[in-house]
Amino acid sequence: MAKRIFAAGTIPWRIVTDEAGKSQLMVLLIHRTKQRDVSFPKGKLDPGESMPQAAVRETREETGLKVKLGVCLGTINYELPNGAEKIVQYWAAKVTPKKALASTFKPNGEIQALEWVLAKNARELLTYEADRELFDVFMRLTEPGLIDTFSVTLLRHAKAEPRSETFPVDHQRPLSPTGLHQAEMLAPILASFGPKRIYSSTADRCLSTVAPLAHLLGKGVRERVSLSQGFWDTGDLAETRKLIGKIVKRGKSVVVCSHRPVLPDLARELVLASGSLPGSYLDEATALPPAGFSVFHFSKKRPGAGILGVETYPLKHGAPQSTAPQHS
Structure with missing residues (x-):
């Protein structure tokens, strides 16, 4: 079996105003020295690194630019001279x-x-x-003005201690040693998407999951009972719908940490708040293992255009399973 080498990169872009006020x-192109070619910034993953982390790091190393990731554009596969x-x-x-x-x-x-260079x-x-x-x-995203995006990351808490005599109250179950390690590993990956706010269920296992991310970003965690499993069990989604609606309306990237049974309803609220089309991609994006997460991308200017794409983690080598549901 041929060796597989994973790498990640970006297409950096900016808006400038010409002399006529237009x-x-x-977009930014790089001219590589040895290869004498013109391409986009990219590079191989370091050991234990995820795709998003590598994309941000390589862009900074090659261009000096500190970027956050927008919508996922897809994957390029090709064979190297050595057959890999x-x-x-x-x-x-x-x-x-x-x-x-x-x-x-x-x-x-x-x-x-x-x-x-001018994108055209x-x-x-x-x-x-x-x-x-x-x-x-x-370019297909630039034509309808959808390239400037924000993301809503739905995160399942990391692995928790099972309910037992030691931890009889479900809401107070802490993370296991594995879960604590997962939480630390998650922080730099989630930070790659530039979240401006962190929302969490009030359960201890959720708060502990986002604690390393909050520390890394220097941000507080906004605790919400409406994201808890106990609240979800009541069947009243009015407050949950209100929260997701506010998040989409605000148009800033966020991380939302909750529980496995709650995630499908959170995704459906994202669909309703953005006028998106429902589909099986929602099931795939919310059937997450502990510490798994999905990143939903929306247009800042046209959030009602719907979900532009979804990336689901974690997978081997941190490579996302990306889907692009049709937007209206």
């Missing part, structure tokens, strides 16, 4: 003027130059057909 979409299969996952990544000015890039032995001119400059096909996916 907004122009630009290379699998590269890409995301769109918005670059604000402040971040562009903060770039620390200097030409080096790996990257000869960076080039911001970028395709013909790319060296490889696989990159051009990836760029076509990106």
Whole structure:
């Protein structure tokens, strides 16, 4: 069986205003030194690293830009000269003027130059057909104005201690040693998507799951009874629907930590709040193991356009199972 090499990257993009006051979409291309080609920033995963982490890290190392991940654009597969299969996952990544000015890039032995080009001119400059096909996916999102996105991450709590004489109250069950390790591992992966707020069920196992993420980001955790399993058991989803509606209306990336039975209803509320089409992808996105999560992407300007894509984790090597339900 051929060796498989996993890598990840981004298509960095920004909006600039020309002399006539017209907004122009630009994308960043990299000119690699040894290969003498033109491509997008990408690189191989470090040991134990996830795809999202690698995409953010490689973009920073190659371009000096600190980015957060937007919508997933898909995967490129190709065979290397040694017969190994290379699998590269890409995301769109918005670059604000402040971040562009903060770039620390200097030409080096790996990257000869960076080039911001008008998006309409970028395709013909790319060296490889696989990159051009990836760029076509990106451009299809720009045409209806959907490329500027935010995400709602539905997270199942990490592995908890079972209910027992030691832990008789379900709400107070703590994370197991495995769960504590999972929570630490989750933090940098979830941070790759740039969450602005963290919401959690009031159960101890949920609060402990997002604690490392909150510490990493320097943010507080917004505890909500409406995300708890006990509240869900009552069958009253009015407060839950109100919360999800506010999240979608606000248009900022968030993480929502809850319980396995609650997740399908949270996903359905996302569908209702965004005018999305329901489908089997919701079942796949919410049938999560402990510490599993799914990232739902929406347009900032047009949240009513529906769910643009879903990434489900964790899978082997941190590679997401990505789906793109049709939007209205």
